[in-house]
Amino acid sequence: MLDDFFIRALLAGLGLALVAGPLGCFVIWRRMAYFGDTMAHSALLGVALSLLLHVNLTVAVFGVATLVSLALLALQRRGALSTDALLGILSHSTLAIGLVLAAFLTWVRFDLMTYLFGDILAVGQTDILMIWGGGVLVLLALAKIWRPLIAATVNPELAEAEGMEPERTRLFFMLLLALVIAIAIKVVGILLVTAMLIIPAAAARRFAGSPEIMAVMASGLGMVAVAGGLFGSLRFDTPSGPSIVVAALVIFLVSLLPFGQRKTIDQPGPGQRADSRRGGIS
Amino acid sequence: MTELMLHKGNGAEPLVTLRGAGISRGGRWLVRGVDFSVLPGEIVTLIGPNGSGKSTTAKMATGVLKPSEGEVIRRGGLKVGYVPQKLAIDWTMPLTVERLMTLTGALPAQEIDAALAATGIAHMKKAEVHHLSGGEFQRALLARAIARKPDLLVLDEPVQGVDYAGEALLYELIGRIRRQIGCGILLISHDLHIVMAEADTVICLNGHVCCRGTPKAVSESNAYRNLFGARGSAAIAFYDHHHDHEHLPDGRVRHADGTVTDHCHPDDGHHHDHADHAHAGHDHAGHDHAHHDRDHAHHDQAPKGGHRHA
Numbered sequence: 001m002l003d004d005f006f007i008r009a010l011l012a013g014l015g016l017a018l019v020a021g022p023l024g025c026f027v028i029w030r031r032m033a034y035f036g037d038t039m040a041h042s043a044l045l046g047v048a049l050s051l052l053l054h055v056n057l058t059v060a061v062f063g064v065a066t067l068v069s070l071a072l073l074a075l076q077r078r079g080a081l082s083t084d085a086l087l088g089i090l091s092h093s094t095l096a097i098g099l100v101l102a103a104f105l106t107w108v109r110f111d112l113m114t115y116l117f118g119d120i121l122a123v124g125q126t127d128i129l130m131i132w133g134g135g136v137l138v139l140l141a142l143a144k145i146w147r148p149l150i151a152a153t154v155n156p157e158l159a160e161a162e163g164m165e166p167e168r169t170r171l172f173f174m175l176l177l178a179l180v181i182a183i184a185i186k187v188v189g190i191l192l193v194t195a196m197l198i199i200p201a202a203a204a205r206r207f208a209g210s211p212e213i214m215a216v217m218a219s220g221l222g223m224v225a226v227a228g229g230l231f232g233s234l235r236f237d238t239p240s241g242p243s244i245v246v247a248a249l250v251i252f253l254v255s256l257l258p259f260g261q262r263k264t265i266d267q268p269g270p271g272q273r274a275d276s277r278r279g280g281i282s
Numbered sequence: 283m284t285e286l287m288l289h290k291g292n293g294a295e296p297l298v299t300l301r302g303a304g305i306s307r308g309g310r311w312l313v314r315g316v317d318f319s320v321l322p323g324e325i326v327t328l329i330g331p332n333g334s335g336k337s338t339t340a341k342m343a344t345g346v347l348k349p350s351e352g353e354v355i356r357r358g359g360l361k362v363g364y365v366p367q368k369l370a371i372d373w374t375m376p377l378t379v380e381r382l383m384t385l386t387g388a389l390p391a392q393e394i395d396a397a398l399a400a401t402g403i404a405h406m407k408k409a410e411v412h413h414l415s416g417g418e419f420q421r422a423l424l425a426r427a428i429a430r431k432p433d434l435l436v437l438d439e440p441v442q443g444v445d446y447a448g449e450a451l452l453y454e455l456i457g458r459i460r461r462q463i464g465c466g467i468l469l470i471s472h473d474l475h476i477v478m479a480e481a482d483t484v485i486c487l488n489g490h491v492c493c494r495g496t497p498k499a500v501s502e503s504n505a506y507r508n509l510f511g512a513r514g515s516a517a518i519a520f521y522d523h524h525h526d527h528e529h530l531p532d533g534r535v536r537h538a539d540g541t542v543t544d545h546c547h548p549d550d551g552h553h554h555d556h557a558d559h560a561h562a563g564h565d566h567a568g569h570d571h572a573h574h575d576r577d578h579a580h581h582d583q584a585p586k587g588g589h590r591h592a
Contacts, residue, residue, distance in 0.1 A: 029375045151386045154371055161344035161364035161436065162386040208376045209410075 006234065009120045012131050013226035013244060016180075016187045016196065019135035021219030022142055023180050024197035025204070025211065026173060029153050033198055034084060035072070038091035039181050040193040042068040044098030046182070047115050051108050052101060058130055058182045065178035068094060073171070118189030118241035120230070127186055134183045138176050145169055150211055188241040199248040200225060203255040221251050294322050295357055297434045297466045298343050302352035305338050312338045315490050316352070318483070320434060320466040325456075327469045327477050327497075330487035336470045337367050339487060340438050343468055363432030365423045367439050367470070371411055379414070379422050380407045383429055397429035398422075400462075401455060417444050420452070428459050435459070435467045442472060453478040488529055 027036050046061030053060070068090050075086045102110045114122075123131075142149075151159040152166035159166045184193045200222035201214070208214030228251075229244030236243075296319035304314035313335025320326050320343075328336045341347040342354050344362055371377055383394045398404045401421040406414065414422060420440060427435055437456070441449040457480040460467055471477050477484055477497045486492040528536045536542050 029372055031372070147384075147386070147388075153375070154377070154385060155366055155369050157341065157346045158364050158366050158369070159386060160346045161341075161362050161366075162430070163362070164386060202374075205374055205376065210376055210378060210381050214376055 005121050006230070008123050008125070008128060009240065010227065010230055011128050012123045012187055013120060013230060014223050015128070015131040015135050016184050017200065017222030017226045018219050019138050019180055020184065020196045021200055021204070021217075021222045022139070022215035023177055024199075024201035024222075025215045025218050026149065026153065027177070027194075027197050028201050028205070029211075032177075033194060034087050034091075035069075036177065036181070036194040036197050038072075038087045038094075039065040039068060039178060040185075040190050041091045042094035042098075043181060043185050043190050043193075044115060045094045045101070046098075047185070048098045048101035048105065051105050051110070057185070058134070061185055062178055062182035064094065065181050066175060069171075069174040069178060073174075114189075115185065116189050116191050117239060118185065118187050118192065120187045120240045120244075123186055131183050131187070134179055138179055141172070141176055145172055149173055188244060192241050192245050195245045195248065196222065199245065199252050203248070203252040206255040222248065225251055296321050296355075297357050297360055298468075299355045300339070300342060300349075300352065301355070303339075303342050303349040303354050304351045305335075305342065305347055306350040311489065313487065313489055314351075316342070316487070317491065318485055318494075320468050322433065322466050323460060323464050324483070325460060325467045325469060325478065325481045327471055327481040327484045328487055329471045329474055329477060329484060330492070331474065334488040336487055337438055340436050340468060340470055343434075344436050357433070360434055361430065361432045363427030363430045363435045363465070365420075365427050365435075365437045365440050367442070369423060373412055377411050378407070379403065379409055379411060379425075382411055382422060383426050385426060387430060389429055393429050393431075397425040400428065400459070401425040416442075417448055420444060424452075424455070428463065431463055432465050435465050437467065438470045439472050440469070449476075453480070456480075492527075 027033055042064050043061045046064035047057060049055070049064065050057045050060035072083075072086060072090060075081070075090075076083060081089075099112075102112075148159065148164045148166070148169045151162075151164055152169045156166035156170075159169075180197075181193050184196060188196050201218040203221050204214045204217035208217055225248035226244050229247035230240060232238065232247060233240040233243035299319035300316050303316045305312045306314075316335075316339055318326060328339060330336050338347060342349050343356075344364055345354070345356060379398070380394065383389060383397065395404065395407075398407055401424050403418055403421045403425060406418060406422065411419060411422060420442070424437070424440060427437070440456070441452050444452060456467065456469070456478065459465070460480070469478060469481065474486075479497055481497050483494060484497055485494045534542050
């Protein structure tokens with residue numbers, strides 16, 4: 001039953017889930033889901049460039065995602081448009097440019113579906129090395145900036161007043177996110193990358209008592225989703241990337257069930273003031 | 283008061299000094315010409331109406347905002363404890379009071395316990411911050427800031443959403459913190475007339491320093507003593523001040539002599555018992571410095587480029 005390609009797919013998926021968990025927590029805490037989506041959509045431009053310039057796919061996707069996040073920072077500084085409008089512009093224009101470029105690549109077979117939904121069953125040994133090597137690198141870097149990143153997420157001004165550098169930490173986090181998206185493209189594809197980041201993390205929130213526990217649990221739940229999704233896709237002959245996301249969704253839905261002594265959803269208390277979402281500037 | 287003087291570092295190097303500091307955004311001055319310093323063991327209170335630049339001034343002092351003009355000098359290696367005016371912790375982040383304490387640096391367990399005990403929320407250690415009441419959350423933020431043993435404590439409206447009895451208790455606590463760890467405190471108050479009795483200096487801001495002085499004990503005012511009771515009167519003080527100019531809704535300024543000008547002079551308006559107007563850092567070359575009978579009308583005609591208040 002367990003063919004070679006299936007073991008490779010499992011290894012790749014588990015590696016991705018391991019690193020996506022903690023990063024996904026920050027995506028949720030910092031309300032960056034749309035930012036993650038934008039980076040993922042820009043990956044199609046990375047794919048087109050990698051085919052055009054004959055560079056490694058992961059490197060090209062990482063490069064484009066990094067450029068997009070730098071472009072966002074520069075546009076935010078101009079302050080003419082809101083962040084979600086800027087993200088919409090960046091997201092869809094990079095996707096469109098990628099598709100237009102791909103149309104010029106008449107000499108290669110460009111299977112759009114492979115990139116949109118991933119092709120985990122086709123991962124090779126190099127891909128597994130990339131996923132695990134890159135993943136461990138990202139996790140080590142994340143551990144190094146953990147405290148400043150948590151502090152900057154809670155309140156950037158507080159972090160800065162007490163001697164931290166929240167802007168630098170944020171930029172560093174964006175680079176780590178770009179790297180994870182680059183290594184995730186092969187596994188779940190452009191359209192489902194954000195799901196791997198946020199669904200396991202959202203499921204973990206219910207059970208976690210601290211940011212650290214939530215990060216570890218998100219990794220664990222993501223790995224369960226990968227295993228469940230892949231076995232399901234083998235059993236029912238369904239596409240593997242979407243099956244993994246469906247498995248993650250099932251875990252999230254289970255986390256909503258009212259078991260245990262706590263209520264399903266805690267009411268936002270006074271610690272969360274209704275008038276400001278985070279660290280309002282006055 | 284003698285007890286307090288023991289804790290004030292007489293002749294010590296100031297923790298932070300602002301000299302003619304101002305912030306402009308989009309061609310508009312949020313606050314300008316701010317001069318003050320905080321010494322070790324000193325409590326400086328900033329008061330002023332909404333939008334008068336109190337938080338902006340505090341952010342200049344902590345280094346979050348860089349002054350557009352003037353200078354801010356912080357003592358080398360200054361350790362700051364900061365309680366921001368607004369802090370909304372996203373519900374998606376699970377955070378206990380205990381974890382909140384080590385947000386910007388690791389701390390020994392007994393110092394966490396000591397800070398929580400000092401602010402009276404030791405029993406809340408394991409509680410999620412989202413489940414705290416407004417007063418409890420404010421105390422948790424204060425505990426977090428003091429557990430760091432800061433040199434300078436910056437408190438941006440620490441008594442917001444707390445009733446007068448709670449306010450008096452918090453002011454007592456802040457006074458105790460100053461005596462225990464000897465830090466300087468920059469305190470922002472939302473109330474124009476009710477301040478912490480222990481404050482050494484009160485600075486009233488409205489886009490500039492309107493006046494500065496010392497609080498007058500509530501016990502001297504019968505009306506306020508009735509309002510707060512004997513307990514409150516020890517910690518809360520009345521700050522009695524009148525300005526010789528009035529800030530009009532359109533941003534212009536009406537002066538005592540009836541003239542209306544576009545801007546306020548940075549050291550206008552002191553009907554106050556404090557006579558020491560420190561002018562250090564100001565550049566008033568060419569200005570007439572007769573204080574209260576100055577003709578402000580010339581501000582309108584002054585050439586923009588060469589004028590401080592353009």
